[in-house]
Amino acid sequence: MSASPGALFADPFHEEFGTWMWGYTPYGGGGYGEVAAVAAAVGEGDDGAFFDAWVSAGDRLRAEAEESEAMGRRSASDLYLRASAFYASAYHPLFGDPVDPRLLEGFRRQIEAFEAGLALRGVHPVAVEVDEARIPAYLIPAFGREDEVRPLLILVNGYDATVTDSYFASAVAALQRGYHCLVFDGPGQGAVLFEQGVPMRPDWEVVVSAVIDYALTSPIVDPDRIVISGWSLGGYLAPRAASGDSRIAACIADPGQWDLGAGLAGFARQLGATDDEAANLTSLDDAVLDRLMSAIESNRKLRWSIVQRGFWVNGVSDLRSFLAKSAEYRIDDVDAIRCPVLLTQAEGDPIASAVPAFAAALHDVTVVEFTSAEGAGGHCSMRNRSTLNRRVLDWLDDTLGLD
Incomplete structure (x- = not known):
C-alpha cells in the first residue's frame, strides 16, 4: 500500500500514528518540521525504524531539557514534556502480547521525561489503588492559579493513548482556561497495562470513583465542579463513570458511545457477516469466526486494531472472547x-455514528459537530484539536459558570 499524496511517511500505517503530533503542536508538542524530520529518518523503514526515529528525536529533546534544567532555564519543563510526546509516538505499531521490549523501553523513557517535566512544576504522581491495579494519577493545577479552588477536569484515555497524550490533547488547553486537570491511566491503559498487565474493564465508574476520592483530598479542588472527559474509547468510559457517580457535575464524550457491541455489529457486516450473524456476535459458529478472522488478518490496520491492540487491552486471545468482552x-x-x-x-469518524441515538436517550445533552472542511472531521479531530478544545471548553465554561 503506497503513501497518499501529501503524506510525510512512506507507510500509510506510520502516517496515521506519526501525524498524531499535529494535534499537540498548539500545546507544546512537536511542530510540522520535527515530524517531517522523523518521517525522513524512517524513510522506507519498518516498525523498528519508526520506533528508532521517534526515540532518537525524543533523546535529542531530553538532552536539551537536561541542559536547560542545569542552566536554570524555565524552558526545561516544556522540553521534558515535549520529549515525552516524541517517545509516546514511537511504540504504537509494536502493540501486542507478549509485550515487545522496545515498547517498554520507549514507554519508560516517556514517563521519565513526563514526570521530570511535571516535577519542575511541583506536580508528582500518586498511586490510586483499584482492586489489583495501581493507577498513576497526576493532579495538575491551572496555569497561574495554582493555589485557587477551581473546577477539576478528569481526563480519560481510550484504547491507545496514555497520560502524555491526555496532557497535550486536552489538559493544556483546559489549564490555560483556569481548570485544574487530573490525568491518569487506568486498567488496560499505559503503565497499568504495559507494566502491571491489568486489562480494561467496562465498569469504569469504579475506577473514576476511586480517582475522585483521591482528588477530593486536595484543597484546590472544587467538589461541586468535577468534570469527566473521555476521548476515543473514553467516549464510552466517561459517560459510564457519570452513570455511576453523582459527584460528576458534567461529562464530555469525544465521541459519545454507549454500546460497543452494537458498533461491532456494523463492523462485522462490513467484513461480510450477514445481518443475522452481526446481530448475534457472541454466538457465532466457528466457520463464521474463521471467515471474519481471515478478513482481519488480511488487513494490517484491522489486524493491529483487533489482534495486536484489542486482544491485548482486553486480556483475551481469540476473536470470540474479544467479541464477548466488547459486548459488556x-x-x-x-x-x-x-x-x-x-x-x-x-x-x-465511524465511531461517532451512535451519537444521535445516545443523545436522544440523555436528559441534558449538547451535540457539537466537527467537519472535514475545517480539518476536524477525523477521529477525535486529531488534525485540529485546537478547534475541538475551544468549542468544548466554551460549553464547559457556560455550563459551570467559570469565571
Whole structure:
C-alpha cells in the first residue's frame, strides 16, 4: 500500500500514528518540521525504524531539557514534556502480547521525561489503588492559579493513548482556561497495562470513583465542579463513570458511545457477516469466526486494531472472547446520567455514528459537530484539536459558570 499524496511517511500505517503530533503542536508538542524530520529518518523503514526515529528525536529533546534544567532555564519543563510526546509516538505499531521490549523501553523513557517535566512544576504522581491495579494519577493545577479552588477536569484515555497524550490533547488547553486537570491511566491503559498487565474493564465508574476520592483530598479542588472527559474509547468510559457517580457535575464524550457491541455489529457486516450473524456476535459458529478472522488478518490496520491492540487491552486471545468482552461495554442505565453531557460528532469518524441515538436517550445533552472542511472531521479531530478544545471548553465554561 503506497503513501497518499501529501503524506510525510512512506507507510500509510506510520502516517496515521506519526501525524498524531499535529494535534499537540498548539500545546507544546512537536511542530510540522520535527515530524517531517522523523518521517525522513524512517524513510522506507519498518516498525523498528519508526520506533528508532521517534526515540532518537525524543533523546535529542531530553538532552536539551537536561541542559536547560542545569542552566536554570524555565524552558526545561516544556522540553521534558515535549520529549515525552516524541517517545509516546514511537511504540504504537509494536502493540501486542507478549509485550515487545522496545515498547517498554520507549514507554519508560516517556514517563521519565513526563514526570521530570511535571516535577519542575511541583506536580508528582500518586498511586490510586483499584482492586489489583495501581493507577498513576497526576493532579495538575491551572496555569497561574495554582493555589485557587477551581473546577477539576478528569481526563480519560481510550484504547491507545496514555497520560502524555491526555496532557497535550486536552489538559493544556483546559489549564490555560483556569481548570485544574487530573490525568491518569487506568486498567488496560499505559503503565497499568504495559507494566502491571491489568486489562480494561467496562465498569469504569469504579475506577473514576476511586480517582475522585483521591482528588477530593486536595484543597484546590472544587467538589461541586468535577468534570469527566473521555476521548476515543473514553467516549464510552466517561459517560459510564457519570452513570455511576453523582459527584460528576458534567461529562464530555469525544465521541459519545454507549454500546460497543452494537458498533461491532456494523463492523462485522462490513467484513461480510450477514445481518443475522452481526446481530448475534457472541454466538457465532466457528466457520463464521474463521471467515471474519481471515478478513482481519488480511488487513494490517484491522489486524493491529483487533489482534495486536484489542486482544491485548482486553486480556483475551481469540476473536470470540474479544467479541464477548466488547459486548459488556454498554451503559444500561442511561437514565442515571443526570449531569449535563456534551457529545462530539466528527463527520469522518465511524465511531461517532451512535451519537444521535445516545443523545436522544440523555436528559441534558449538547451535540457539537466537527467537519472535514475545517480539518476536524477525523477521529477525535486529531488534525485540529485546537478547534475541538475551544468549542468544548466554551460549553464547559457556560455550563459551570467559570469565571
